[in-house]
Amino acid sequence: MDRRGKDRASRVARYGMLIALAFIFSYIEAMIPIPFPVPGIKLGLANLVTIVGIYTVGPAGAAVVSILRVVLAGFTFGNLFSMWYGLSGCILSLICMILCRRTGKMGILGVSVVGGVAHNIGQLCMAAFLVENTAVFVYLPVLLAAGAIAGSLIGLLGGLVAERLEKAGARGK
Numbered sequence: 502m503d504r505r506g507k508d509r510a511s512r513v514a515r516y517g518m519l520i521a522l523a524f525i526f527s528y529i530e531a532m533i534p535i536p537f538p539v540p541g542i543k544l545g546l547a548n549l550v551t552i553v554g555i556y557t558v559g560p561a562g563a564a565v566v567s568i569l570r571v572v573l574a575g576f577t578f579g580n581l582f583s584m585w586y587g588l589s590g591c592i593l594s595l596i597c598m599i600l601c602r603r604t605g606k607m608g609i610l611g612v613s614v615v616g617g618v619a620h621n622i623g624q625l626c627m628a629a630f631l632v633e634n635t636a637v638f639v640y641l642p643v644l645l646a647a648g649a650i651a652g653s654l655i656g657l658l659g660g661l662v663a664e665r666l667e668k669a670g671a672r673g674k
Contacts, residue, residue, distance in 0.1 A: 515558060516558070516562060516565070516566060519550050519554055519558070519562075519566045520566050520569055520570060520573075522550050523547045523550035523551070523566060523567070523570035524547075524570055524573055524574060524577075526546040526547040526549065526550060527546070527547045527570060527573075527574035527578065528574070528577075528578065529546060530543055530544055530545075530546045530547060531574070531578045531579075537643075537647075539640050539643045539644065539647075540640070541586075541621060541624055541625070541628075541640065541644055542643070542644065542647045543651070544651055544654075545617055545620070545651040545652070545654075545655050546655075547567075547570055547574070548594070548613070548616060548617070548620070548651075548652075548655050549655050549658055549659055549662070550566060550567075550570070551563055551566065551567045551594075551595070551598075551616070552598070552609060552612065552613045552616065552655060552656060552659035552663075553659050553662045553663050553666070554566050554567070555598055555599065555602055555612070556602075556609060556659070556663040557663055557666055557667070560595075560599040560602070563595070564595050564599075567591050567595055568588070568591060568592070568595075571584065571587040571588050571591045572584060572588070574587065575587055575588075582631065585627055585631065586624045586627050586628065587624075589623040589624055589626060589627035590619075590620035590621065590622075590623040590624040590627075591620065591623070592623065593619045593620065593622060593623030593626075594616040594617070594619040594620040594623060595616075596619075597615050597616060597619040598612050598613070598615060598616040598619070601615050608660070609656055609659055609660040609663060610653065610656035610657060610660060611656070612656065613652045613653070613655050613656025613659055614648075614649050614652035614653055614656060615652070616652055616655075617647075617648035617649060617650075617651045617652025617653075617655065618645055618648040618649055618652060619648075620648060621641075621644035621645065621647065621648040622641075622644075622645075622648075624644075625637055625638060625640065625641060625644060
């Protein structure tokens with residue numbers, strides 16, 4: 502196999518691994534009950550793959566992995582509505598994280614916090630659209646706080662993972 506073939510095979514394997522990890526994290530998260538009366542609060546475990554992906558495979562690859570994960574998880578563990586909520590949060594979160602990353606003014610922790618908050622805002626906007634009622638925004642303060650906390654934890658973990666992956670890549674794995 503020539504060099505280009507090996508690079509292509511390596512890239513396909515890397516994306517397959519990221520999609521599988523994100524899907525597994527989505528499954529684990531679906532099994533963890535969150536005892537809050539506010540709907541939509543989650544740990545964001547699968548977003549760990551997204552934030553690491555943004556820093557290791559790039560924005561386009563991370564976007565593909567993240568969107569595929571939401572669609573797969575929606576069909577497997579949810580329903581059409583949960584998929585729409587997930588996609589709206591995913592897309593807004595991706596856009597905000599990619600833009601923040603490109604400015605170079607934030608580290609991985611800040612980018613992740615922005616992603617967690619944007620994800621919740623995207624889901625609330627979709628909820629308001631689907632139920633045709635803006636009263637859902639009463640949950641905004643709690644969801645912003647939850648997104649910031651989850652984004653911080655995911656950002657801390659993502660920073661550690663991305664750093665270790667970078668070191669492993671620099672040594673030739």
